[in-house]
Amino acid sequence: MSESLREFLKISEEFNQLDEQKLIISSAIYDRMKENRISYGKLTKNIDGMGPSQITRVLHGKNYNIMTLLKILDFLELELEVKKK
Numbered sequence: 001m002s003e004s005l006r007e008f009l010k011i012s013e014e015f016n017q018l019d020e021q022k023l024i025i026s027s028a029i030y031d032r033m034k035e036n037r038i039s040y041g042k043l044t045k046n047i048d049g050m051g052p053s054q055i056t057r058v059l060h061g062k063n064y065n066i067m068t069l070l071k072i073l074d075f076l077e078l079e080l081e082v083k084k085k
Contacts, residue, residue, distance in 0.1 A: 022061040025069070029059060032076045047075050 033043065040059070044052045050071055057064040058072055073080060 019061060026059055026061045029072060029076065032078055047071050
């Protein structure tokens, strides 16, 4: 296997791990929305300064910025916890 292919596969694996983490976050948000009977529409209407596309990116595990995530978590009364692996 060539060095460049090895590097590509390593990068690809790192992206997959990050995508998995984003999907875990999305799942927790969906669960909380369901638990509190909060619709997508209610979420988009009640978070100031945030458009539907920003919320969609978080819910679908796409790229988003930390402020977007924190605003959604705050509205849903959730918090982000960072810990050692």
